[in-house]
Amino acid sequence: MSANALNAPGLRAWIDIPFQHDFPIQNLPFGVFETAERGPRLAVAIGDYVLDLYVLSQFGFFDDLAELGAAQPRVFRRRSLNAFLRLGRPAWRAVRQRVSELLRHDNPDLRDHPDAARDALLRQRDVALLRPVKPANYTDFYSSREHATNVGAMFRDPANALLPNWLHLPVAYHGRASSIVASGTPIRRPRGQQLAPGAAAPTFGPSQQLDFELEMAFVVGTGTALGKPVPIEEAEEHIFGLCLFNDWSARDLQSWEYVPLGPFLGKNFGSSVAPWVVTLDALEPFRTAGPAQEPTPLPYLQTVGDHHFAIQLEAALTPADGPETVLARPNFQGLYWSMAQQLAHHASNGCNLEAGDIYASGTISGPAPDERGSLLELSWRGTEPVPLADGTTRTFLLDGDTVTLRAYAEKDGVRIGFGEVSGTIFSE
Ligand code: CA
Numbered sequence: 001m002s003a004n005a006l007n008a009p010g011l012r013a014w015i016d017i018p019f020q021h022d023f024p025i026q027n028l029p030f031g032v033f034e035t036a037e038r039g040p041r042l043a044v045a046i047g048d049y050v051l052d053l054y055v056l057s058q059f060g061f062f063d064d065l066a067e068l069g070a071a072q073p074r075v076f077r078r079r080s081l082n083a084f085l086r087l088g089r090p091a092w093r094a095v096r097q098r099v100s101e102l103l104r105h106d107n108p109d110l111r112d113h114p115d116a117a118r119d120a121l122l123r124q125r126d127v128a129l130l131r132p133v134k135p136a137n138y139t140d141f142y143s144s145r146e147h148a149t150n151v152g153a154m155f156r157d158p159a160n161a162l163l164p165n166w167l168h169l170p171v172a173y174h175g176r177a178s179s180i181v182a183s184g185t186p187i188r189r190p191r192g193q194q195l196a197p198g199a200a201a202p203t204f205g206p207s208q209q210l211d212f213e214l215e216m217a218f219v220v221g222t223g224t225a226l227g228k229p230v231p232i233e234e235a236e237e238h239i240f241g242l243c244l245f246n247d248w249s250a251r252d253l254q255s256w257e258y259v260p261l262g263p264f265l266g267k268n269f270g271s272s273v274a275p276w277v278v279t280l281d282a283l284e285p286f287r288t289a290g291p292a293q294e295p296t297p298l299p300y301l302q303t304v305g306d307h308h309f310a311i312q313l314e315a316a317l318t319p320a321d322g323p324e325t326v327l328a329r330p331n332f333q334g335l336y337w338s339m340a341q342q343l344a345h346h347a348s349n350g351c352n353l354e355a356g357d358i359y360a361s362g363t364i365s366g367p368a369p370d371e372r373g374s375l376l377e378l379s380w381r382g383t384e385p386v387p388l389a390d391g392t393t394r395t396f397l398l399d400g401d402t403v404t405l406r407a408y409a410e411k412d413g414v415r416i417g418f419g420e421v422s423g424t425i426f427s428e
Pocket of ligand 1: 140213215362
């Protein structure tokens with residue numbers, strides 16, 4: 001069965017999965033969970049359950065997968081996907097295909113197994129979902145034209161919002177891998193230098209302009225050797241999958257520090273990553289064209305075919321004692337630079353990629369006001385307070401605020417969901 005056959009809308013699992021659930025049998029995203037009894041394990045999400053891949057391996061369901069070699073079962077009893085990623089695409093595909101086969105409504109092998117099904121399936125609510133990879137490196141791109149235009153207009157000059165390089169290369173900076181945390185981890189309001197408007201000298205204190213950034217990240221599965229660029233037609237071969245990413249940002253720290261070398265302490269105090277990585281294979285039905293690129297990029301950034309993906313994104317804010325308000329709904333499809341272009345550019349000088357690297361898109365904003373993926377843009381740097389469902393407003397985040405990002409692609413009644421990533425702000 002080809003990878004595409006696993007996406008067929010007619011496939012059904014023997015597990016009861018509600019219509020429009022994020023995790024039908026066509027999705028099968030990978031992640032890592034932990035319980036006190038089992039320790040950390042690799043898993044696939046199916047409906048409201050996690051499917052314990054270590055259990056499947058122990059019961060022999062992967063015994064004939066030559067791609068896994070001697071790696072199993074220990075590769076499935078890890079605190080990150082990294083070792084599994086290093087096995088390569090044939091192994092990722094073989095495991096996803098076997099899991100799909102085992103979950104099909106007409107396959108009794110796991111369903112009717114006296115012990116394995118009970119042991120392998122746990123409710124998601126009964127386990128802790130961990131950070132899916134131990135990020136080897138983290139790079140943050142700046143690939144939404146609307147976001148870059150909005151920020152350029154606010155921080156610099158509305159008439160020349162995009163700097164001259166922006167339409168020629170996917171602008172990015174190297175971020176901080178150590179402070180990427182699992183969804184649900186509280187986010188401490190950072191302290192730092194800031195220059196109040198009109199002030200002669202900076203002060204040091206809690207950020208007053210704490211913000212979220214709605215981003216999609218991709219996880220590198222297959223690394224490269226130092227000195228070896230990646231031809232753009234091979235770029236997607238290095239991508240394992242995509243996950244939601246919130247790149248928390250302190251705008252007051254950022255705007256004071258970023259000239260001339262770019263983001264630093266306004267960014268590296270924390271980023272939140274979603275627990276589930278949706279494979280590129282699961283997203284194949286949603287491949288689509290991106291925006292027209294004018295001027296034409298240099299040859300090493302030129303692609304043939306569709307390298308964007310139609311994924312609906314959502315950012316929501318929930319105050320400590322209030323209901324949720326959805327703030328923005330942009331689409332990943334509108335990103336100017338594709339992931340293939342980002343990766344090929346990243347490796348074009350010979351920089352080596354590593355399994356487990358996280359490359360984030362940059363804030364994703366669309367052209368409409370309700371498609372802006374940060375409070376900086378939604379409140380236009382604090383000048384237009386954003387109304388919330390509880391009657392209050394926000395320019396930037398308050399202590400107790402929870403930001404939740406969600407995403408899904410949907411076609412023919414099948415939803416390929418990304419789950420969610422959330423974090424709550426606190427001060428100490
Ligand atoms: Ca960012």
